[in-house]
Amino acid sequence: MVQIFICVDFDRDYGYPITHLKHAVSKPIHLHKPELIDDPQDATSIRGTVEGFDLFIQHLLDEKLPTTFYFEARSINMFNDRYSEKTKLFKLPLFELGVHGYDHEDLTGEETGIRFTKLEEEEIIKKAQMNLEALFSTKMIGFRAPYMRITNNTTNILSNLGFAYDSSIYQESIRAIRPYSINQDLIEFPVIKTPKESPMKGMYTYLWPLFEGNREIEDTIKNYLRIVENSKILDSYISINLHSWHFAYNIKQDRYLSTEDIVHNINMFEKLISALSETEGVIFSTPGKWLKKHKQDLDLS
Ligand SMILES: [Zn+2]
Numbered sequence: 001m002v003q004i005f006i007c008v009d010f011d012r013d014y015g016y017p018i019t020h021l022k023h024a025v026s027k028p029i030h031l032h033k034p035e036l037i038d039d040p041q042d043a044t045s046i047r048g049t050v051e052g053f054d055l056f057i058q059h060l061l062d063e064k065l066p067t068t069f070y071f072e073a074r075s076i077n078m079f080n081d082r083y084s085e086k087t088k089l090f091k092l093p094l095f096e097l098g099v100h101g102y103d104h105e106d107l108t109g110e111e112t113g114i115r116f117t118k119l120e121e122e123e124i125i126k127k128a129q130m131n132l133e134a135l136f137s138t139k140m141i142g143f144r145a146p147y148m149r150i151t152n153n154t155t156n157i158l159s160n161l162g163f164a165y166d167s168s169i170y171q172e173s174i175r176a177i178r179p180y181s182i183n184q185d186l187i188e189f190p191v192i193k194t195p196k197e198s199p200m201k202g203m204y205t206y207l208w209p210l211f212e213g214n215r216e217i218e219d220t221i222k223n224y225l226r227i228v229e230n231s232k233i234l235d236s237y238i239s240i241n242l243h244s245w246h247f248a249y250n251i252k253q254d255r256y257l258s259t260e261d262i263v264h265n266i267n268m269f270e271k272l273i274s275a276l277s278e279t280e281g282v283i284f285s286t287p288g289k290w291l292k293k294h295k296q297d298l299d300l301s
Pocket of ligand 1: 100104146
């Protein structure tokens with residue numbers, strides 16, 4: 001049995017790192033209103049996330065697809081200020097909620113040139129965690145680092161703060177994988193990247209190239225089915241990773257998409273999901289559900 005985890009990074013519209021700023025900046029704001037980038041709130045656009053939201057969430061609800069959302073605290077708060085009724089949908093048992101930074105911080109400072117000290121890193125993750133726990137009245141058990149970049153301190157900080165798992169590390173594999181223990185408290189759910197020399201070529205299991213028009217849907221489906229086919233280990237998983245804004249904003253073209261284009265993107269996602277759900281031995285789940293059932297099987301030595 002192969003488990004599929006649909007994982008959504010709930011972000012500002014393509015937040016990216018800028019030198020000397022601790023917070024991420026939405027690309028359209030950097031390009032068109034650069035005078036606003038110094039303020040973390042002004043530097044955030046959630047237009048793409050908002051415009052893709054209704055169709056995407058409706059699909060998840062209609063098909064009863066368990067989905068994990070990693071929230072950037074600022075973006076979901078801005079979303080909630082305008083659409084508190086929609087925010088409530090995330091509280092449904094179908095969905096699992098985790099943390100994706102407060103302002104999409106580049107924790108390693110690799111791109112911004114500002115490295116977070118251990119204390120600063122702990123404070124910012126805790127601030128996001130507390131804010132999200134208050135917003136959703138539930139515990140945040142998962143973490144995904146912005147830009148998938150963690151420091152030497154991140155996993156210790158996460159276990160100190162009571163997180164159950166992290167999902168910020170890529171692992172090369174041609175088949176579904178199993179999580180592993182980082183320490184007594186924290187489990188890592190790596191994100192698969194297929195090796196360059198495999199038939200899937202070097203494919204990150206993010207749907208980025210699909211929505212940017214760099215990979216065809218047929219190709220994407222074929223690759224996922226190959227990964228499933230290669231998977232013989234019991235209760236292994238494949239995560240399908242995407243961004244909340246990517247149905248409605250194209251980075252390469254710096255363009256917010258028309259409703260027609262958004263529908264097209266949602267349809268591609270639906271095609272991938274239905275191809276997987278029609279495959280024998282595939283079920284949809286979440287890291288938290290996996291842990292509840294199997295944590296005792298992991299080697300915790
Ligand atoms: Zn992100």
